[in-house]
Amino acid sequence: MKKIEKKRAKAKNICCIGAGYVGGPTMAVIADNCPEINITIVDKNVERINLWNDDDLSKLPVFEPGLEEIIRRVRNKNLFFSIDLEAKIKEADIVFLSVNTPTKTKGIGAGKARDLKWFESCARQISEHANGYTIIDEKKYLTCKNWKGYKRYS
Ligand SMILES: NC(=O)c1ccc[n+]([C@@H]2O[C@H](COP(=O)([O-])OP(=O)(O)OC[C@H]3O[C@@H](n4cnc5c(N)ncnc54)[C@H](O)[C@@H]3O)[C@@H](O)[C@H]2O)c1
Numbered sequence: 001m002k003k004i005e006k007k008r009a010k011a012k013n014i015c016c017i018g019a020g021y022v023g024g025p026t027m028a029v030i031a032d033n034c035p036e037i038n039i040t041i042v043d044k045n046v047e048r049i050n051l052w053n054d055d056d057l058s059k060l061p062v063f064e065p066g067l068e069e070i071i072r073r074v075r076n077k078n079l080f081f082s083i084d085l086e087a088k089i090k091e092a093d094i095v096f097l098s099v100n101t102p103t104k105t106k107g108i109g110a111g112k113a114r115d116l117k118w119f120e121s122c123a124r125q126i127s128e129h130a131n132g133y134t135i136i137d138e139k140k141y142l143t144c145k146n147w148k149g150y151k152r153y154s
Pocket of ligand 1: 018020044
């Protein structure tokens with residue numbers, strides 16, 4: 001049996017799909033702590049991306065204490081906001097999924113189960129556009145502890 005060579009690849013490009021309450025702040029903190037990694041957050045919502053890119057930081061679409069300062073330090077250095085999902089998936093070594101998964105309002109599991117249609121559509125887009133080996137992370141509950149783990153991995 002062919003021996004599989006173990007390589008410790010260094011991730012250089014991250015793409016996060018979903019510029020919402022989870023994706024935006026989490027990627028901002030990773031960008032601030034890992035200046036050697038380029039991160040692009042992509043979203044199909046043009047208005048939301050424009051707000052993340054606005055010169056006036058009081059217009060950021062998400063509020064977290066200290067977020068404005070972090071965005072000021074990293075935006076357009078190693079953190080970017082874009083609607084070009086296809087190109088950014090192609091470039092990515094790691095893709096984080098941070099799209100909405102609301103509770104289903106109809107069908108099986110209505111009122112209880114998560115509606116995974118946005119999640120599924122992203123999975124299809126990744127399978128269409130990803131290049132070579134790409135790590136996919138369903139970034140729903142990534143905590144600070146996990147993030148440090150990520151840094152160790154990289
Ligand atoms: N907000 C919270 O406090 C919180 C806490 C824990 C877990 N979560 C989970 O984290 C995930 C993300 O939550 P959130 O609050 O950041 O959601 P959100 O609604 O703020 O943002 C999701 C973004 O994903 C984008 N999106 C959806 N499908 C897309 C696609 N195919 N291509 C590109 N963009 C797409 C939407 O336009 C939206 O801007 C959800 O699964 C949620 O359940 C959220």
